Amino acid sequence: MYAQMVKSTGERPKTLDEMSPEERAFQARVDADIKIEPKEWMPEGYRKTLIRQIGQHAHSEIVGQLPEGNWITRAPTLDRKAILIAKVQDEAGHGLYLYCAAETLGISRDEMTEQLLSGKAKYSSIFNYPTLTWADIGAIGWLVDGAAIMNQVQLQKCSYGPYSRAMVRICKEESFHQRQGYDIMMKLCAGNAEQKEMAQDALNRWWWPSLMMFGPSDKDSVHSAQSMAWKIKPMSNDELRQKFVDQTAPQAEYLGLKIPDPVLKWNEAKKGYDFGEIDWNEFYEVLKGDGPCNKERMAARRKAWTDGQWFRDGLMAHARKKRARKMAAE
Amino acid sequence: MTTAVKTDAALFELALRMGDNALILAQRVGAWCGHAPILEEDIALANVALDLIGQTKMWLGLAGEIEGKGRSADDLAFLRDARAFRNSLLVEQPNGDFAMTLMRQFLFDAFHHPMLVGLKSSADARIAEIAEKAEKEARYHRERSEDLVIRLGDGTEESRARMQGALDALYPFAGELALADAIDAELATRKIAPDLAAIGARVCDYLKTVFAEATLNAPWDAAVRKGGKQGAHSEELGYILAEMQWLQRAYPGAKW
Numbered sequence: 001m002y003a004q005m006v007k008s009t010g011e012r013p014k015t016l017d018e019m020s021p022e023e024r025a026f027q028a029r030v031d032a033d034i035k036i037e038p039k040e041w042m043p044e045g046y047r048k049t050l051i052r053q054i055g056q057h058a059h060s061e062i063v064g065q066l067p068e069g070n071w072i073t074r075a076p077t078l079d080r081k082a083i084l085i086a087k088v089q090d091e092a093g094h095g096l097y098l099y100c101a102a103e104t105l106g107i108s109r110d111e112m113t114e115q116l117l118s119g120k121a122k123y124s125s126i127f128n129y130p131t132l133t134w135a136d137i138g139a140i141g142w143l144v145d146g147a148a149i150m151n152q153v154q155l156q157k158c159s160y161g162p163y164s165r166a167m168v169r170i171c172k173e174e175s176f177h178q179r180q181g182y183d184i185m186m187k188l189c190a191g192n193a194e195q196k197e198m199a200q201d202a203l204n205r206w207w208w209p210s211l212m213m214f215g216p217s218d219k220d221s222v223h224s225a226q227s228m229a230w231k232i233k234p235m236s237n238d239e240l241r242q243k244f245v246d247q248t249a250p251q252a253e254y255l256g257l258k259i260p261d262p263v264l265k266w267n268e269a270k271k272g273y274d275f276g277e278i279d280w281n282e283f284y285e286v287l288k289g290d291g292p293c294n295k296e297r298m299a300a301r302r303k304a305w306t307d308g309q310w311f312r313d314g315l316m317a318h319a320r321k322k323r324a325r326k327m328a329a330e
Numbered sequence: 331m332t333t334a335v336k337t338d339a340a341l342f343e344l345a346l347r348m349g350d351n352a353l354i355l356a357q358r359v360g361a362w363c364g365h366a367p368i369l370e371e372d373i374a375l376a377n378v379a380l381d382l383i384g385q386t387k388m389w390l391g392l393a394g395e396i397e398g399k400g401r402s403a404d405d406l407a408f409l410r411d412a413r414a415f416r417n418s419l420l421v422e423q424p425n426g427d428f429a430m431t432l433m434r435q436f437l438f439d440a441f442h443h444p445m446l447v448g449l450k451s452s453a454d455a456r457i458a459e460i461a462e463k464a465e466k467e468a469r470y471h472r473e474r475s476e477d478l479v480i481r482l483g484d485g486t487e488e489s490r491a492r493m494q495g496a497l498d499a500l501y502p503f504a505g506e507l508a509l510a511d512a513i514d515a516e517l518a519t520r521k522i523a524p525d526l527a528a529i530g531a532r533v534c535d536y537l538k539t540v541f542a543e544a545t546l547n548a549p550w551d552a553a554v555r556k557g558g559k560q561g562a563h564s565e566e567l568g569y570i571l572a573e574m575q576w577l578q579r580a581y582p583g584a585k586w
Contacts, residue, residue: 065364065372072360072379076577076586077404078353078390081360082383088363089376096369134577134586184586191584300365308367311428311482314489318481 003056003151004124004215005287006233008223009045013230030231035161038104046230049223050160051105052121053232058098059116059123061091063297067131068140076134083180084137090173097169101162117302125283126213128291135188135195135202141181143203143210143248149174150244151214159231182251189255196256203252204260211275212283214241246272341454342396343416343513344523346406347559348449348460349389350417353407354567355438356382357574358425367428374474378435381467388460395456408578412567419558420503422566426496429482429489433496436475440533440540441507443468448524457522476540483544490545497546505554508533 016024023043029036036042065088072088075081099109115121126144131137152171158164188199215221215237227233245264252259263276285291360379366372390403401409420438425431446468449461482489508530510518517523541548557563577586 062364062369069363069365072363073357073573074576076408076584078383078387078407080586081356082380082387085360085363085376085380085383089373089380092364092369092372092376096373099369187586191586192581194581195584304365304367308371308428310486310488310492311367311371314482314485316485317489318485321484 003053003060004213005122005221006049006053006056006223006227008049008226010222011045011226013226027229030159030229033157033159033231035164036159037161045226046232047105049227049230050163050232051102051107053227054098054102054105054163055107055112055115055121056123058095058102058112059121060127061095061098062116063123063127063301065091066297066300067127067129067293068137070131071134071137074134075137080184087141087177087180090177094166094170094173097166098163101160101166104162113305117298117305119289119298122287124213125286125291126209127297128286128294129205129209130293132205133198133202135185135198136206138181138184138188138199139202139206141177141179142185142251143181143206144213145174145177145181146248147210147213147244149178150240150247154234154240157231157234163232185255185257189257199255200257203257207260208278208282209286211241211244211278212286214238214244216280216283217278242272245275249273338396338398340513340516340520341457341522342393344457344517345389345393345396346416347418349386349393349403349406350415351421351438351442352382352389353386354415354417354570355421355435356380356386357570358421358423359431359435361425362431371428375431378471378474381464381471385460385464385467388463392456392460404578408575412563412571413561415558415563415567415571416561417558417563417567418503418506419555419564420500420506422558422564422570423500423503424566426499427492429492429496430500432475432478432482433493433500435471436479436540437500437504437537438507439468439472439475440537441504441529443472444529444532444536445507445524448529451521452523453521479540479546480544483541483546493544494546497541497548501548501550502552502555504533504537505530506556506559509554509556509559511559 014023016027019027022041026036026042026046036046068084068091069088072081072084075084099112102112103109112121116123126147131140149171152167152174156164156167156171158167185199188195218224218236218238221237224233224236228236249259249264249266261276263274265274266272267274286294289295356379359375359382362375363372363379366375386407387403390406394401394403394406420434423430423434443465446461446465449457450465452458452461479493483493484490508526510526514523514526518525537548558567577584
């Protein structure tokens with residue numbers, strides 16, 4: 001769930017009476033679950049919110065390569081190495097589809113990259129935490145991809161056609177990612193004492209940041225109502241977070257690991273788990289840029305872009321030369 | 331009986347040389363994930379690394395089988411020390427800038443593809459079978475590298491200068507790939523592997539054509555830097571292994 005705190009119009013959704021005829025026709029299509037396609041009329045706020053949301057999602061995939069890529073050279077077996085490379089490659093591929101989906105709304109990939117590198121556009125807070133041990137690669141697959149799927153499954157129903165279709169494809173790959181993460185955790189938990197300790201330590205560090213991936217609590221989420229009315233965010237942050245906890249708690253139990261939340265307990269009446277309060281100060285600090293790895297992640301992305309300038313320029317120059325030669329020959 | 335042991339040794343060496351080249355290059359290329367100049371290159375490099383890891387599994391798996399001491403591909407990858415590695419010096423050279431990475435890849439691919447084509451008709455069926463699978467991947471790698479070398483060589487002044495610098499630095503390492511030693515000679519005689527001198531001549535012609543189109547000049551007469559195939563490596567390899575083998579060494583016997 002990579003888009004975590006997307007600013008929408010900041011206004012409450014308009015009532016039908018307040019809408020122009022165009023807006024009313026648009027809302028009727030959304031309400032009837034008819035997909036909105038790139039060439040159709042759409043409210044400016046819808047377009048801008050979607051660009052922010054898809055952009056944030058795409059940037060998260062790109063920055064998300066870094067914490068896991070950090071372990072490619074140290075993966076413990078040839079199979080684990082291959083699976084991890086394939087997974088990080090999928091993330092890059094997701095970034096690519098998502099940038100393409102955003103481009104249908106009238107923004108270029110270069111503009112979005114510029115926004116990421118200047119700090120104007122955000123990416124998920126989760127990627128600002130460090131991967132310290134191999135167990136972190138398992139925990140990321142299990143928890144982070146697990147949380148991402150929770151969000152993305154509902155986004156397959158998003159009102160915007162290109163985004164919804166990108167999600168269908170992405171979800172298939174994400175469920176493979178989650179399985180490989182859980183598989184790493186199972187191996188560690190069935191291993192020696194040091195491996196089990198490594199697994200528990202990873203869960204301790206990744207649990208709360210994973211819950212933060214769902215964004216602020218509903219009562220503090222000022223932009224959700226409009227996004228939900230437009231069906232670009234079918235479920236609320238708290239609903240998704242609850243679903244995630246309900247799904248994950250039994251998985252931790254199966255592994256023999258303890259979720260680092262003393263309050264976590266099954267509540268028979270609500271048929272779900274009660275769980276503790278997120279440290280919202282930490283959440284906002286990380287979003288603001290003061291997490292454990294924000295500086296390093298952005299520095300790595302800027303370096304890749306700046307160091308690669310000559311490469312991109314070289315390819316463009318060659319394409320121009322080739323065109324000129326072709327024209328001269330004709 | 332003595333002959334049988336000797337036969338195994340040469341085959342074992344061949345499987346290690348092929349497997350270690352793939353493994354060490356994959357290790358280098360894999361480190362680019364998330365740091366490439368453009369998203370498409372992140373994806374392409376990951377593809378190359380993945381293909382090479384797949385090939386490593388086949389070659390080192392075969393090496394373990396030939397050796398007959400029960401060592402798996404993972405044992406060979408993660409529990410041998412530098413002197414037992416048989417990769418060429420070229421593939422262990424540092425990533426450097428993207429020009430160095432591309433040139434290293436291109437020089438390797440230029441050899442790797444014809445070598446695998448030759449191995450497809452190996453007298454050893456297991457080798458022929460691996461070569462059959464790997465050759466298709468290597469062909470694609472070579473096409474991709476060739477295309478980029480030409481475009482960047484004949485691109486801007488800066489891209490040309492960087493590619494030329496990379497070629498000057500790396501060309502001396504390319505010769506080792508096709509430089510036959512007694513093991514290669516034995517394998518060629520037994521029709522297990524192609525004659526390396528013939529492969530080398532073909533690679534040279536190919537490089538001349540591509541570099542001409544790329545407007546690059548190779549230092550053709552540079553002294554060949556060699557030794558990796560026999561286990562005499564550059565200082566780079568120790569660091570590669572320290573990183574790659576860390577978990578296996580730190581937690582002996584653990585399953586991952």
